[in-house]
Amino acid sequence: MIDPVETLKEKIVLDCKILQNQRLLDVYGHVSARLPDGRILSTPHMPPGKVALRDLIVIDMNGQKLEGLGEPNSETPMHTSIYKARPDVQCILHYHADELVVVAASAQGIKVIANCGVHFYRGTPIYDSPVLIRNHQLGDKVAATLGNHNAVLLRGHGGTVVSNDLDMLLRLGIDLVRSARIQIMAAPLGPLKTHSQEECEQMVKGHDRPNVNRRYIDYYISEVVD
Numbered sequence: 001m002i003d004p005v006e007t008l009k010e011k012i013v014l015d016c017k018i019l020q021n022q023r024l025l026d027v028y029g030h031v032s033a034r035l036p037d038g039r040i041l042s043t044p045h046m047p048p049g050k051v052a053l054r055d056l057i058v059i060d061m062n063g064q065k066l067e068g069l070g071e072p073n074s075e076t077p078m079h080t081s082i083y084k085a086r087p088d089v090q091c092i093l094h095y096h097a098d099e100l101v102v103v104a105a106s107a108q109g110i111k112v113i114a115n116c117g118v119h120f121y122r123g124t125p126i127y128d129s130p131v132l133i134r135n136h137q138l139g140d141k142v143a144a145t146l147g148n149h150n151a152v153l154l155r156g157h158g159g160t161v162v163s164n165d166l167d168m169l170l171r172l173g174i175d176l177v178r179s180a181r182i183q184i185m186a187a188p189l190g191p192l193k194t195h196s197q198e199e200c201e202q203m204v205k206g207h208d209r210p211n212v213n214r215r216y217i218d219y220y221i222s223e224v225v226d
């Protein structure tokens with residue numbers, strides 16, 4: 001029988017390897033997921049792309065470590081505040097991709113000019129401070145800025161993506177940075193034609209199909225597994 005906790009652990013480690021391989025993670029950044037018992041599984045205070053199964057830690061909703069050898073990341077309050085504010089969120093990615101910093105500095109958020117951006121058509125709010133999220137007060141502010149969206153940009157800092165599924169989290173994490181990159185590439189061309197809300201809604205509807213992310217995820221897995 002497949003152990004759901006082991007499956008979550010393996011997916012977190014694989015997601016981190018893929019994000020590292022895509023150069024979306026560096027020294028910093030972290031991934032966490034809600035466990036069935038309400039506790040939180042998290043990468044520890046180490047470069048996330050280097051995390052192995054044995055490194056993962058379990059924390060409570062106050063960010064206190066319950067299991068594991070490593071220590072929690074200093075920005076753990078961002079995760080716990082979002083989990084408290086959003087019962088639908090099952091997993092969180094926080095990272096510092098340069099493209100997200102550029103778009104956040106423009107105070108525009110992600111413009112949907114490419115199909116990889118349709119997940120974000122309801123907007124990507126910007127948390128307007130570069131200060132790291134190291135206490136619950138700041139965590140609550142980021143959670144409030146995120147609201148019911150699936151991504152929030154943090155000015156001068158990076159971005160945070162949330163999902164109810166680790167496969168979708170990986171897709172959102174990659175597609176958010178790709179959307180930002182395309183937006184930056186297109187910026188010198190002048191005014192941009194964006195997808196309409198109707199076009200985005202039409203495309204996002206297709207994301208409800210079972211295994212819709214399989215081909216996408218399999219491609220990125222093949223890039224990190226021999």
Ligand SMILES: [Zn+2]
Pocket residue numbers: 028029075094095096132157158
């Ligand atoms: Zn950060």
